[in-house]
Amino acid sequence: MSEPRVLLCAPALTADESASGLEMLRALSLPSATKVLVTTGKFDTEKEAQAFNIEAGYPGETAHLQTLSRWAEVTEWPDARFRDGYDLFCLQRILSQREGFDIAVLLRDGFDFESRWSNLSDDLNGRMFLTREMSEGGGNLLINLADSRANRFLNRAVHFYLTGRAYALEPYDFDGALTIAAETVELEAGFDDLGPDMVGPADDSALADVEQAVSE
Amino acid sequence: MMQDGTLATSFAAQHVLAKSNPAILDWSGQAWEDWLRLQRNDEAFGGRPFAAVAFLDCLQDLRLNVGLMQLLAMPGLACSVVLAFPTAAAAKIARAHARREEWHELVRMLVSSDVPRLIDHLPADALLAAFSMPVMLDRQSLGRVTALVTGASEPSSGASTDGGDMFLGRAGDFAAWREGERSSEAFATTLRAMSVQDPKRIAIDRSTTVPPETSEPSLNGLNPVIQEFEGGLDMPGLRNGGELIVTAVRGAGESPVVVRHRGDLLDPDQSLRVRMPAALLTAVPQVIRAESRRSGERTVSQEFCFHVPPARLKPWMISAFLNRGGGGNPVVRAFANGVGCRLAYAEDEPEELQDIPVVWGVLRQSDRILAQAKRQGLYFFYIDHAYFNRGHGKTYRITRNAYEAGPVRECSGDRLSELDVDVRPWRKAGREIIVCPPTDYFMQAHGCPDWLDETLSGLRRLTDRPITVRMKPQPGEQAVPLPEALKKAHALVTHSSNVAIEAACLGTPVFVDGASAAAPVGLTDLSQIESPAYPDRDPWLAHLAYNQFSFEEIGDGRAWTMLLDLEERPYV
Numbered sequence: 097m098s099e100p101r102v103l104l105c106a107p108a109l110t111a112d113e114s115a116s117g118l119e120m121l122r123a124l125s126l127p128s129a130t131k132v133l134v135t136t137g138k139f140d141t142e143k144e145a146q147a148f149n150i151e152a153g154y155p156g157e158t159a160h161l162q163t164l165s166r167w168a169e170v171t172e173w174p175d176a177r178f179r180d181g182y183d184l185f186c187l188q189r190i191l192s193q194r195e196g197f198d199i200a201v202l203l204r205d206g207f208d209f210e211s212r213w214s215n216l217s218d219d220l221n222g223r224m225f226l227t228r229e230m231s232e233g234g235g236n237l238l239i240n241l242a243d244s245r246a247n248r249f250l251n252r253a254v255h256f257y258l259t260g261r262a263y264a265l266e267p268y269d270f271d272g273a274l275t276i277a278a279e280t281v282e283l284e285a286g287f288d289d290l291g292p293d294m295v296g297p298a299d300d301s302a303l304a305d306v307e308q309a310v311s312e
Numbered sequence: 313m314m315q316d317g318t319l320a321t322s323f324a325a326q327h328v329l330a331k332s333n334p335a336i337l338d339w340s341g342q343a344w345e346d347w348l349r350l351q352r353n354d355e356a357f358g359g360r361p362f363a364a365v366a367f368l369d370c371l372q373d374l375r376l377n378v379g380l381m382q383l384l385a386m387p388g389l390a391c392s393v394v395l396a397f398p399t400a401a402a403a404k405i406a407r408a409h410a411r412r413e414e415w416h417e418l419v420r421m422l423v424s425s426d427v428p429r430l431i432d433h434l435p436a437d438a439l440l441a442a443f444s445m446p447v448m449l450d451r452q453s454l455g456r457v458t459a460l461v462t463g464a465s466e467p468s469s470g471a472s473t474d475g476g477d478m479f480l481g482r483a484g485d486f487a488a489w490r491e492g493e494r495s496s497e498a499f500a501t502t503l504r505a506m507s508v509q510d511p512k513r514i515a516i517d518r519s520t521t522v523p524p525e526t527s528e529p530s531l532n533g534l535n536p537v538i539q540e541f542e543g544g545l546d547m548p549g550l551r552n553g554g555e556l557i558v559t560a561v562r563g564a565g566e567s568p569v570v571v572r573h574r575g576d577l578l579d580p581d582q583s584l585r586v587r588m589p590a591a592l593l594t595a596v597p598q599v600i601r602a603e604s605r606r607s608g609e610r611t612v613s614q615e616f617c618f619h620v621p622p623a624r625l626k627p628w629m630i631s632a633f634l635n636r637g638g639g640g641n642p643v644v645r646a647f648a649n650g651v652g653c654r655l656a657y658a659e660d661e662p663e664e665l666q667d668i669p670v671v672w673g674v675l676r677q678s679d680r681i682l683a684q685a686k687r688q689g690l691y692f693f694y695i696d697h698a699y700f701n702r703g704h705g706k707t708y709r710i711t712r713n714a715y716e717a718g719p720v721r722e723c724s725g726d727r728l729s730e731l732d733v734d735v736r737p738w739r740k741a742g743r744e745i746i747v748c749p750p751t752d753y754f755m756q757a758h759g760c761p762d763w764l765d766e767t768l769s770g771l772r773r774l775t776d777r778p779i780t781v782r783m784k785p786q787p788g789e790q791a792v793p794l795p796e797a798l799k800k801a802h803a804l805v806t807h808s809s810n811v812a813i814e815a816a817c818l819g820t821p822v823f824v825d826g827a828s829a830a831a832p833v834g835l836t837d838l839s840q841i842e843s844p845a846y847p848d849r850d851p852w853l854a855h856l857a858y859n860q861f862s863f864e865e866i867g868d869g870r871a872w873t874m875l876l877d878l879e880e881r882p883y884v
Contacts, residue, residue, distance in 0.1 A: 154636040159655040162645075166627070166652045167408035168401035173649060256323065260409075263401040264319060264369040276320045283324035286500065287332065287507065 099128040100198035100217065105190055106145070107183040107202065108134045109174065120206035121145045126213055130197070134186045150186050157185050157258060164260045180270050181257025187237075188254045191247075198242050200250075204235040224249055224278060227271045237274065245281050253277035318445065322373050325446060325503055329376065332507040336378060339511030343381035344374060347391070351418040352568045359390035360460075363434060363483070363577060365442040367396045367424055371406040376446035378506060379478060383441055383449070386457060392574035393419040396427050407587070408628065408654075412666040414589040417558070417571040428487060434576050436484030445477035448506050456480060477502075554604050560591060561599040561615065575604065590666045592618055593629050594689040595713060622691060622712060623879035627651050630693075631667035633658040633681055640672025643695055643708050646867035665690060672696070674757055693875075698860040699813050699829060700731045709860040710875060716808060716829035717859040720852050721881040727857035735853065736819040738846040742802040745771060745779045745841070746820075750807045763807055770838050777802055777841075784809070794818065803844050813856070821845060829856060851884045 104124065106117030114135045121131040122144045131145035141147045150158065165178040174182075187202045199220065203209065216238060220226045224245055226238040239246050256262055256277050265272055329337050366380045374395070375381075384391050397403040400423050410416035422430065427442075434440065439460055449457070457480065477498075479489045556578070558571035571586055592598055597619035604612045620629075630653035634641045647670060648655040654667060658677035669685050670693040671678035685692040694715050698707035711717055749755075749764040764781070771779055785791035794814055798804065804815040805823045812822040812830035821844030822834035832852045835845050858878055861871035 151641075154634070154657060156657055156660055159634060159657065162648065163654045163656065164405055166648070166654065167405045169404055169652070170401065252323070252327075259372045260370045260402065260405045261319060261323060261372075263405055264398045266399045266401075276323065279320035280324045280327070283320060284327050287324075287328040287503065 101196060102126055102129040103190070103194070103197040103200045104129050104131045104203050105148075105187050105201065106131070106133050107186040107204065108136065109179070109182060110136060111139060114139050117203075118142070118144055120203065123206060124210050126210065130194075132190055132194070134190075148186075148190050150189060155185075155189070157254075158182060161185065161257060164257075164263065168260075168263050176270070177257065177262040177268055177273075180273065181254070181262060184237075184250070184254050184257065187239075188250050191241075191250065198240075200239045200241055202237040202239075204237075209236070224281075225274060227274060235270070237270075245285070248284070249277055249281050252280045256280075319369055322369055322376060322446060325376055325506075326372060328503055329506060333509065333511075336506055336509055336511045337375045340375040340378050340381045343385045347381075347384040347393075348415050348418060351415070351572050352570075359388050360439065361574065362389045362391045362439045362441070363394065363431075363574065364391050365394040365396060365427055365431070365440070367398075367427075367442075367444050368406070369398060370402060371395075371409050373446065377443055379443055379447040379449045379453075380441075382454065383457065389457075392577055394427065394430065394577065395419055395421045396424040397421070398424055411587055411589065411628070414568075414570065414591070414666070416589075417573070417586055418569070420573065420577055430577060430579070431483050431486045433579065434483035436482060438483040438576070440479065440481065440483040440486055442479040442486065442489070443477065444479075445502075446506075447478050447502055448509060449478075453478070453480060557603050557605055558586070559601045559603075561601050567601075570600075571602075587628060588618070588620075590629075590668070590688070590690060593620055593625075593668055593691065595622075595691050596689060621879070623876050625668065625691065625876065627653045629668050630654065630670060631656055631661075631665075632670040633661065633672075633678065635659070635672065635676035635678060637676050638673065639704050640695065642705065643863060643866060644670070644672050646863060647695065647710075647871070650865075650867050650869035651872045652869070664688070668692060670695065679757060697810070699810060699856045700733055700860065702810075705863050707860050707862050708866065709856075710866070710871060711859060712875070712879075714827065716827055716831075717856055718829075720832045720855040720884040721858070721878060722851070722884055723854040723858040723878075723881065725850065725854045725857075728854045731857055733817060733853060735817050735849060738821065739798075739801070739819045740846065742798075742800050742820070743777060744800045744802055745775065745777050746797060746801050746804045746815075747771070747779060747781045748804060748806040748809055748811045749781065749783065750809060751784060754807070758807070760807065767805060767838070771805070771841065774839060774841050782811075784811075803841060805838070805841075816849060817853075829859075855884070 104121060104126070106121050108114040108117045114133060117133050118141055121133060124131070132148050133139070133141050133145040135141075135147050135149050136151050137149065139147055139149075161178050161181045165173070165175050168175075168177075170177075183202055183204065187200060191197070191200060199217065216226065220238050220240050224240055224243045226240075227236070239250060241247075243249075253274055256273055261276075262268065262273055265276070362383070364380055364383050366374070366377050368374060368377070380393070383389065384393070395406065397406055403421055403423050407416050407421045410419070410421065420430070431440065441457075479486060481489075554575045556571065556573045556575060557569055559567045559569050561567050570589055570592070592600065597617040599615055600618045601613060601615045603614070630651055632644050632648035632651070632653055632655050634644050634655065634657045636657060636659050645655065653670075658671060658681050661677075661681060663684060665681070665684050665688055668691045669681045671681050672695045674682065682692060682694070692713055694711050695708050696715070697703075698709045699717075701707050709717065747764070747767060749767075750758070750760075755761050755763050768779065768781070780797075782791075782797060794811065795818055798815055798818055798820045801815075801820045803821045803823055804812060806812050806828070807825045808828035808830075810829070812824045812828055812834065816822050816830050816833050822828075822830050823838055823841065823844070824830050824834045824836060826836045828834070832855075833845070833847050833849050858874065861874065865871040865874070
């Protein structure tokens with residue numbers, strides 16, 4: 097059985113974080129892994145990883161996530177909801193431009209990751225995603241891209257933050273937010289049979305009596 | 313009310329309906345806009361008072377609440393809307409979103425846990441609907457509302473639709489109402505019904521004849537006392553009944569209602585703090601009218617000037633604008649972080665501004681934002697390179713409603729001394745006049761395309777002194793250093809370039825445009841070219857030092873604090 101093709105994405109919000117992320121990636125040597133380091137401008141990855149400038153193209157989403165955090169008047173910066181949303185957006189952006197992976201890893205904690213990799217990848221088997229709560233994966237997120245629902249899951253997860261829904265979750269935690277995204281995908285799947293062609297005057301007579309009562 | 317378990321439900325419903333029946337979401341959105349239009353209309357309208365509470369996770373869910381929109385679209389109802397959110401943070405975000413669309417004060421937005429207390433303020437027999445989940449009113453519910461409106465029946469004790477996700481009845485029964493456990497089957501049933509429902513058949517047209525209102529709430533004690541208060545209104549004393557209405561007075565037919573609250577949905581124990589829309593966050597005071605009404609009749613009315621002084625500006629009033637390109641984005645991000653304000657791209661901003669803008673430079677739509685701010689009479693902040701120790705990542709100047717620091721205010725010399733500015737004695741024996749023209753873009757942007765030609769011809773009429781034109785060096789270009797170029801200078805003439813500041817520090821008198829940061833120590837009238845000014849430069853330099861900030865000061869909010877503090881310092 098061939099090794100899964102793994103995307104290791106180290107997100108970063110600043111140049112300092114990119115430097116830390118590079119060191120984290122440098123320490124890993126998973127077979128068939130592509131290392132991608134998020135940067136916010138020019139950054140020399142010393143050929144240890146591919147650089148991905150999240151600000152290339154000037155996406156409005158990162159500014160919007162920051163705005164939501166400020167509007168929520170969260171005192172700490174960066175707040176956890178902003179940070180998780182930002183990191184997920186980085187991963188989504190990378191996956192929208194780079195294909196051919198079986199597993200995507202949002203790598204936020206490299207400690208002991210390599211030694212646990214075998215167990216983690218086994219645990220991911222048959223699941224859509226995996227987080228710390230599920231398998232002590234640090235602050236990391238693993239997504240099983242072989243799962244047909246994975247793309248929708250990641251889109252919903254990012255959307256969960258972009259719409260500000262994450263601020264409705266109290267107490268907040270990353271796993272809880274991802275679980276809601278996964279539940280959303282499940283719920284939606286139950287309505288995949290519905291489409292615009294089914295819309296019709298389903299309750300056509302419902303208002304007749306009411307309108308008559310009002311006009312009298 | 314709506315809790316974690318329902319987050320996925322409403323989130324999924326958004327996507328299901330967007331795919332299966334977007335028309336019903338469009339109808340819902342349009343019904344909301346129609347209702348808002350009515351609320352903004354200064355003309356009183358009648359109808360039976362009705363309070364509607366919708367529990368949402370975020371504002372995006374509003375359109376899912378087809379049942380609420382059906383109520384709002386019903387003739388004969390004067391609906392007051394309360395939007396309730398699970399957390400304070402979610403409510404604040406919704407409020408900020410709504411403020412940018414200028415309807416945040418036409419509804420009440422609060423945390424779900426505060427709803428029971430709010431409902432307690434209503435008279436026990438007040439009509440009330442509450443939606444714990446998005447629903448679509450069925451025939452039975454519509455009929456019940458109609459019967460209440462027409463007076464065919466009196467409110468009975470609270471009743472709910474299947475699944476317990478809607479309350480319809482008297483406010484006094486609300487406390488006893490408990491939402492039913494929402495099963496996935498009940499959700500599926502509702503969503504399937506909404507997915508196939510033709511939106512043309514779910515609402516009664518408002519144009520339908522409506523019977524006149526037969527009962528009115530008591531208005532005893534409604535006597536608002538309104539005071540200017542930190543960008544809002546302080547309203548002790550508003551009690552049960554009637555409506556509080558605040559109108560921006562702009563002239564016949566152009567006076568939108570900006571605040572509209574039903575009196576008995578306000579907490580009598582707390583002042584009402586209002587966040588005004590951008591239209592009222594202007595540099596000059598505006599007239600607003602506050603009044604209370606009952607059933608279309610104005611009972612108390614008071615007009616007064618509303619003005620937020622610049623020292624009292626708040627983060628929620630501000631938008632900082634990035635640009636797609638250019639070098640200013642890091643400092644704009646830092647500014648937004650330091651202030652805690654909205655951050656967006658200038659290129660994405662609609663024409664009409666909804667906040668006080670902060671921009672970097674004049675390129676890439678920053679100029680459009682500034683021009684629009686001026687048209688709307690708004691405050692604005694401008695960021696550019698600093699006067700001293702300039703450079704990206706180092707220091708920047710930030711000015712309000714001007715491109716430069718402006719009239720000198722009393723500032724201590726502490727910040728100046730940290731900058732180690734080389735100030736030399738005035739040179740009074742120079743012969744040459746140095747003319748430093750702005751760039752072509754600057755001249756076009758500032759409406760002075762012929763500045764150089766006009767300045768040179770003016771000087772030649774006024775003096776026989778030798779004139780040297782010194783163009784702005786291009787990046788990488790070798791140019792004679794300014795101190796060297798000014799060694800024999802009698803004066804330097806420029807529009808508003810920073811070169812005038814350097815020249816004044818080097819002891820060369822300057823002639824500049826009135827908008828220049830060097831204007832306070834120079835002259836603006838070229839006819840005085842033979843009689844330059846040699847004023848004391850210390851107060852001016854101290855003032856400039858208080859108009860520029862390090863990147864760290866901008867990012868941690870100290871710059872914002874200093875900017876507001878500067879507004880209260882007296883002029884020299």
